[in-house]
Amino acid sequence: MVGPRELTAEIADEYNFQGNSTHFSLILPYTAKDTAVELITSDSVRTRVDLLLLDPINNWVLSDLYLSCTFPFIRTTCNPNGTMTAMAVKVESVPNLSPSRLTLKDQSCKPVFSDDRSAYFSFSVDSCGTTRTFFDHYMLYENEIGLYYNNKGVAYISPVDPEYRQTVSCYYVVNETRTVAFSSKPRRYEPTAEIGSGQLMAQMRLAQDSSYNLFYQAEDYPVVKYLRQPLYFEVELIESTDPNLELIVEKCWATLYDDRTSLPLWDIIVDGCENPDDSYVTIFHPVVSNTRVLVPAHIKHFSIKMFTFTKEEAVLKDEIYVHCDAVICDSNGQLDGLCRGQCVQLTRQIYSRPQEIKGVGRGQRGTDSTQQRQISTGPIVLTSDRTSE
Template sequence: MSVVKVGTYYATPHGLKIVDLTAACPTGGVAFADGMISWNIPRYITPLLDGRVKILEMHMGINGQRLDKAQMVSRGYTMSSKQYHIVIELPIGSPDGYFKSHAPDYQYHLTYTVEPMLELLWTAKDSQSDTRYKVFFPITTPLMLWYPEIERMFKVWFGTLLHDVNLVNITFSNGVLSVAECNEKGFLQEQKYSNGSKIYVLQVPFSDDVVLKHNPEPLVTGYFLPLTYGFMVEPEQTPFSYSLAVDSSLNDVAKVTMRSLVLPSVFGTCDDSTFSITVEYGSRGRNFETMIGTQMLTPELGEAYGLTENGTHFSVSLPYTAMDIAFELFDSFYVKARLDLLLWEPNNNWSLNDFSLACNFPLTTTKCYSNGTMTALSMKVQSVPNLVPGQLTLREKSCKPTFSDDRFAYFSFNVNSCGTSRVFFENYLLYENEISLDYSAKAYTSPVEPEFRHTVSCYYMVNDTKTLTFDYKPVVNEPTAEIGTGQLMVQMRLALDESYELFYQTQDYPVQKNLRQPLYFEVVLLQSGNPQLELILDNCWATLQEERTSLPRWDIIVDSCENLEDRYVTIFHPVGSDSRVVVPSHFKRFSMKMFSFVKDEKVLKDQIYVHCDAVICDSNARAGVCSGQCRRSTGVEKPFHAKGQRVQRSATSSQWQISSGPILFTAEPLT
């Protein structure tokens, strides 16, 4: 936006009156892409309009005439309101505009011109007055190169020949084609006259592989068609040939040179935070290199910028804060950023397209707080290439950035510090400071190095009163945490030996063990570091089948204790802290002897599965199953088991259920 402010002072019988006039006109915000014109107008037209207003009406027009919705739809116009901009889109070639011919460098070009209008009506929230704002903005597209429609085909007439001569074949640069093969490709036509004579018409498209091509210049392609006709005189079967040399004077080689190469084209648009770029390959495909800013577009950079591509084009999307984006200028509410993109052909080092897109992006660089704090964001602009943001200071050189990097410097300071000036006006107070480079601290070799100065300002109302209410109530109850729910995981593993350092993995099952060889199990509570939790093994048993409820069943641990009725009693192993065990109460270890199920003195199956019910307890609540591993009160009656046998027990639904993989019984020792 370009803003003009005029203050008029004139005397009246009652004193001096001041009239402030302000005009704000858009100067940019236009983009061209995919046959559309996009006009972006800021929603907040400072200083005409700020956040304390309400927009009542918003209209679009053409040539000063307002359009209704039906007219806009019929002509393909759209108007939308975004967070920071009002966006008007018009198709290039709409009936409300006009085309104009141009011929720079003796080449035919077109431009399209249209004059959209935006009309706004808003009211200030702290007054009853309405403001109507109307802006007319003529838009002319860049020059568009226009190519004439060309048939792009060789046409050669050969004749006149007598009726006793027949064409047999034609020799091209890449081989010989018979008459039938030429007809299949649509190359050849035979035209006969009433006296029996005839001519042959050859039509070959430039795109066919029999045509030779080369590019003497980036925009010029040469097409060459060397050919030889093979004839036969009937009925003697006498052959002869004719090598055709055709140009404007009919010698040597048929040659046509024309401007037919379509170069890659680049289109770009911007939204509130992003550059979106599309590159169309042109007639030669993607035979070029791409540079964005100062970097080559590599696969890694393309992944960072969301590269998508197909056979005709590719697209990238860059945030305006990307390192390959240059900052041109900024003020308190926006930053103007520019993307540069270069396409070139590496073999001949030809520049195919040098594209640049500059857009304004909303950015609040200065903020004013009611407690007297100002924050300011300054940035490195392209016009000061040697600027180091970390060396910027406020008026007092001791006031340096709170944060800085290669592109930004962030300041936070009180309005009564760092040399901030103060000016009183009728109903507001202006605080102002300046961010600049301390040139006395660094000597620059370039005598034309431009100065960097960034003025930051804050306005405070002097006749505005704000009331804050404070109240308190005595605390009746101490704050308590609500009971939450979540998921915990319990895992059972089979160790290789009693050291519990190495464990069998999933791919190791089924594990083979000898009869009465010890099995070392470890059960652990995962995903928790709470030392107040304790893992208790309530019941463990073995089955023939993987299903934990299958029969027969052999008890190993009953009511958190070893099964004393078993001839080979289960042994609990203590767990101490080490590099792997952080909370010992989250671990339980026990060992048992390998056995097999027997019926009528016969082994039922040579494998077993071990299952456990685990309970997670609060270590501060010692009751029931949470009394500890095998520490239940003596008053609890334990179930009776027949001596030397395993009996089935039921598990409560509140327990965690875990199982091992299959463990195979081997009759002979393992080697």
């Protein structure tokens, strides 16, 4: 057992399980669903995974152990523009907590994002019941994340369970007060800006795991990956903060060479999503706003399992390169074709056999609302020998 779940073949692949008759090892991120979280201090958490060795015939516990690690964890961020962000995590001491039910003191202030492990809040210091206190040369803004009961008797958690309360606070230095004189006069003309032009850039990166926090750098290539191990890709529109733009991954494919037009090739994404074969799975992952991701529409995350690329009826074990065509859509233009949105289904089937080169364009797109970018990454070495790493 790994945490509350039985160790299946799928979980073993997910956690890179290796073992023999005397030893085993696995690797899992501290945010994995099978870990338990304990708050240590205001800026650190301890994550623990419990392991049980069972006799399946007699249902006996032969051995049990746990592993724990402490990680730095930024729970509150104080911004100079008078806004605060706070992260609340589900802890083991409140097992029935649903993070989406958490609110600030003003119960109308709910998380801007939540999942089954955490809730993320963003609010200004003059809202959501935030209090302000002056002392010495500081201003203290304080609020509280909690699970509250309303007056109608509807409770989101059993009264016998422990309370969940997390104080969030920000200190601002008040050094001195200055008086500034200014005057104004009516404008003769409305301000205008000259029309200019620029180049929008896109990039594709290979993430080290499903958290999309760490990425392989140029000096890390070629990257070695095992067959059946997922590859996590991020395609991003860079150097733009325009919320009216959205990046759509139109198509992706793998080749044996860095030439994107070389043969053979294996389709990974076709027409933004769909592909009728059922050999293996491409998964699009949701992208949420955080300190790194300012505009989620500028980024797409997807993963593929590398175990069904075949060449001449044999499973491919070779270097591959991955190429994508991305479309940048402007919501102020005519939204047709791909610009109506990226594939929103979590699972889509794709080809595993070599295909002929497809044309750059599939379908008609309005030229006033899209721009196309071509991006590639690699090489990625596929191997079935775990000892080669």
